[in-house]
Amino acid sequence: MGISHYIKEIGRGARGAKPLDRAQARDLFGQVLDGTVTDLETGAFCLAMRIKGETPEEMAGFLDATHERLARFPAAGRPLVVLPSYNGARRMPVLTPLLALLLAREGLPVLVHGAATESTRVLASNVLAALDVQPLERVRPIADGEVVFAPTALLSAGLKRLLDVRRVVGLRNPAHSVVKLMQPCEGDCIVVGSYTHPAYAESMAATFELMGTTALLSRGLEGESVADPRRTGQVDGFVKGRRIALQAQQPGTLSEVPGLPADIDVQTTADYTRRVLAGQAPVPDAIAQQVRQVLQLNHDMEHA
Numbered sequence: 001m002g003i004s005h006y007i008k009e010i011g012r013g014a015r016g017a018k019p020l021d022r023a024q025a026r027d028l029f030g031q032v033l034d035g036t037v038t039d040l041e042t043g044a045f046c047l048a049m050r051i052k053g054e055t056p057e058e059m060a061g062f063l064d065a066t067h068e069r070l071a072r073f074p075a076a077g078r079p080l081v082v083l084p085s086y087n088g089a090r091r092m093p094v095l096t097p098l099l100a101l102l103l104a105r106e107g108l109p110v111l112v113h114g115a116a117t118e119s120t121r122v123l124a125s126n127v128l129a130a131l132d133v134q135p136l137e138r139v140r141p142i143a144d145g146e147v148v149f150a151p152t153a154l155l156s157a158g159l160k161r162l163l164d165v166r167r168v169v170g171l172r173n174p175a176h177s178v179v180k181l182m183q184p185c186e187g188d189c190i191v192v193g194s195y196t197h198p199a200y201a202e203s204m205a206a207t208f209e210l211m212g213t214t215a216l217l218s219r220g221l222e223g224e225s226v227a228d229p230r231r232t233g234q235v236d237g238f239v240k241g242r243r244i245a246l247q248a249q250q251p252g253t254l255s256e257v258p259g260l261p262a263d264i265d266v267q268t269t270a271d272y273t274r275r276v277l278a279g280q281a282p283v284p285d286a287i288a289q290q291v292r293q294v295l296q297l298n299h300d301m302e303h304a
Contacts, residue, residue, distance in 0.1 A: 003028050003037050003045060011048035019052075025061025029174070033069055033158030046165050046173035054174055056206035062178050063211060071155050075187025076141040078108055079214070079301055081294060082191045084180045085114035086163075087223030088121030089264040095287065096124040097131060098273045099192075099226040100147045102283065102291050108298065109142040113184060115152035117166055117176070122264055124224070125149050130270035155184050180225075181207055190297050192290075194220025205236060205243065212241035214301050216293055229284030230254040235293060239300045246293050258282050 006028045009018045020028065031037050032045060054062070073080060081103050085096045100110045112124055125135060128149050136150045153160040162175035181204065183189050193208070193215050195201050201217065208215045218235040221228040227235075231254070235247035259281030261268050275281040 003031055003041050007041065007044050007048055010052050011044060014051055014053075017048070017052040019055045020058050020061065022057045022061040022064065025058040026064040027061075029062040030065035030068065032162060033065060033156065035158060035161065042162070042165065043169065046162075046169065046171070049174050050171050054177060054203065056203055056210055059174070059177060059181065059203065059207040060210040062174055063182055063207070066156065066159065066178050066182050069156055069158065070182065070184055071139045072183075073111060073139055073150075073185045074141050075185065076109060077144040079188035079190055079298055080142060080185045081108050081110045081298075082184065082189050083110065083112045083124075083225045084191075084193070085112050085124035085224060086117055086176065086179060087196075087220075088116075088118070088123040089269070090121060090222045091264070092222055092228075093261060093264045093269040093272065094122055094124050094127055094224060095221060095226045095229065095269075095273075095284075096224045097127045097133075097147075097269075098276060099287055099290060100124075100128075101131070101273065101277055102287065103294060104145050104147045105277070106291065106295060107145050108294070109144050110147045111142060111150060111184065111189075112147065113150040113152060113155060113179070115160055115163055117163055122266055122269065125151070126266045127269045127273065130266050131273060150184070152179060177204075180204070181211070181213070183211075183213060188214065188301060190294060190301070191215040192225040192294065193217045194223060194225045196220075196223045201234075205238075208238045209241045209243060214239050214297055216246075216290070216297060218247075218290075227284075227286040227290040229257045229260060229286045232286060232289075235290075237293065237297050237300075239297060244300075246296070247289070257284055260284065
């Protein structure tokens with residue numbers, strides 16, 4: 001046991017570090033999640049991976065370890081739509097709750113999961129609570145047409161502990177990628193993945209292919225899984241790991257989105273979400289298209 005021999009491989013800097021194979025990554029990450037290594041080793045792992053960067057094989061191994069320990073939602077009805085939500089609002093309202101409720105309106109079961117990684121942002125969980133969707137206290141079946149929110153700690157205490165390392169060292173670590181890629185369910189699911197920087201797009205795509213995931217992948221709104229309502233970005237789909245192009249990027253950015261509020265506080269965002277759902281404000285085109293893309297993946301999965 002122990003991960004010092006792995007740290008020697010991954011901790012030699014951006015040029016000298018060697019990648020781990022999938023089995024090694026699974027063993028390393030499993031020990032970190034189990035809390036059987038020291039805080040010093042955990043910090044060294046986080047910093048080494050931050051400098052080196054994760055390969056798709058390493059991410060697949062990290063996910064293998066995560067899935068072995070994850071509290072998974074049981075299969076119930078239709079494939080579960082999974083919306084990771086870890087960034088929150090910075091300059092734009094957090095619209096992940098709107099996407100979740102629009103998908104539920106189409107009869108899909110929807111799981112939003114997340115945790116606060118920075119203390120200054122409005123989170124999807126805050127807005128969902130204002131819309132009477134309270135955090136779950138236990139894992140249970142999710143009905144078709146239902147939205148639930150699961151705190152990361154409910155899914156994995158080890159993952160939550162690793163996410164919290166960012167508050168100490170100020171840098172992201174592999175856990176921040178794992179939570180956007182993992183499948184917290186026993187049955188079929190559709191992971192709505194997002195990236196903040198183009199460099200992550202191909203590594204996430206390669207990981208979805210390795211894991212055989214059904215997923216939607218695009219550049220999200222300030223790191224959230226919901227589409228940026230101001231832009232038409234590139235969107236790729238994956239059906240059990242098979243990649244399909246869904247939408248090509250188009251140039252241009254809207255200066256204004258009809259009905260979208262300028263304020264990003266919880267109550268304003270919740271009120272806007274209610275107005276859109278009631279038909280009193282238009283659904284942003286990019287988000288309406290994202291709903292259609294998820295429905296297409298659901299159809300392709302059910303008829304694969």
